[in-house]
Amino acid sequence: MTPNEIISVLPYCKPFLFVDELMHVDEKGAKGAYAFDGKSDFYKGHFKDAPVTPGVILTECCAQIGVVSLGVYLLGNSIPKHLQIALSSSEMEFYLPVFPNDRVVVTSQKKYFRFHKLKCTVKMHNSEGKLVCKGAISGMFKVKADG
Amino acid sequence: MNEERYTRLKKIIKIYLPEDVSVDDISAQSHFINELNINSANLVDIVLDVEDTFGIMLENDDMDQMQTVHDALLIIDKKLTDK
Numbered sequence: 001m002t003p004n005e006i007i008s009v010l011p012y013c014k015p016f017l018f019v020d021e022l023m024h025v026d027e028k029g030a031k032g033a034y035a036f037d038g039k040s041d042f043y044k045g046h047f048k049d050a051p052v053t054p055g056v057i058l059t060e061c062c063a064q065i066g067v068v069s070l071g072v073y074l075l076g077n078s079i080p081k082h083l084q085i086a087l088s089s090s091e092m093e094f095y096l097p098v099f100p101n102d103r104v105v106v107t108s109q110k111k112y113f114r115f116h117k118l119k120c121t122v123k124m125h126n127s128e129g130k131l132v133c134k135g136a137i138s139g140m141f142k143v144k145a146d147g
Numbered sequence: 148m149n150e151e152r153y154t155r156l157k158k159i160i161k162i163y164l165p166e167d168v169s170v171d172d173i174s175a176q177s178h179f180i181n182e183l184n185i186n187s188a189n190l191v192d193i194v195l196d197v198e199d200t201f202g203i204m205l206e207n208d209d210m211d212q213m214q215t216v217h218d219a220l221l222i223i224d225k226k227l228t229d230k
Contacts, residue, residue, distance in 0.1 A: 115194060
C-alpha cells in the first residue's frame with residue numbers, strides 16, 4: 001500500500017483527522033506530518049485567550065500517524081471494508097507546547113503486532129525539529145469481515 | 148493440573164489484573180474477560196508473556212480458544228508436549 005492509499009482508508013475525517021501526509025511507512029514503523037489548524041475549535045477553550053494544542057490531541061495525532069497508519073500498512077490486503085480500531089493504551093510524556101499552525105512530524109517504531117494488537121513507541125517533533133512528546137501507544141484492529 | 152505451570156501462569160496474570168480483582172480471585176475456572184475483567188488488549192500481553200516464559204508460540208486459533216485459565220494451561224501443556 002502506498003502512503004496515499006493508507007490515508008484514504010483511515011477511518012477519520014475533519015475535524016478529527018490529524019494526518020496531512022505520510023512520508024514513509026514500512027514493516028518497522030511510520031513517519032508522517034500534520035499542521036495544526038489554528039482555527040480548530042479546541043483552541044477557543046484550551047486555554048482561554050492562550051491557545052495551546054491539548055496533550056490528548058497530540059496523543060491522537062501520534063496514534064493516527066504512528067499506530068493506525070502503520071496498522072493499515074501491516075494489514076495490507078486483509079483490511080476489512082469498515083476498519084474498526086480501538087485505542088487500548090497510551091503512556092505519553094510531554095516536553096514542549098505546540099501552538100496553533102505549527103507543523104509536527106511523528107515517527108513510530110513497531111514493538112509488536114500480534115493477535116490484532118499493535119504496540120508502538122512514538123515520538124513527535126515540532127517544526128524546529130525539537131522533541132514535543134514521546135511514549136508508547138497500543139491499538140486493537142478488528143479484522144473480522146462480517147464484524 | 149501441573150501446579151508449577153499454574154503458579155507461573157498466575158504470576159503472569161497478576162500483572163494485568165485490574166485493581167478491583169485480587170490474585171486470590173484467580174482459579175482454574177476463571178474466565179479472563181468475564182470474571183477477571185482483563186480486556187482483550189491485555190489478554191494479548193498475557194499470551195506474549197506466556198510465550199516468553201514457557202518458550203512456546205501461540206497461533207490465532209489458540210488465542211480464540213483461550214477463554215479461561217484452564218484453557219490457557221491446556222494450550223501450554225499441548226505446546227510443551229509438541230515441542
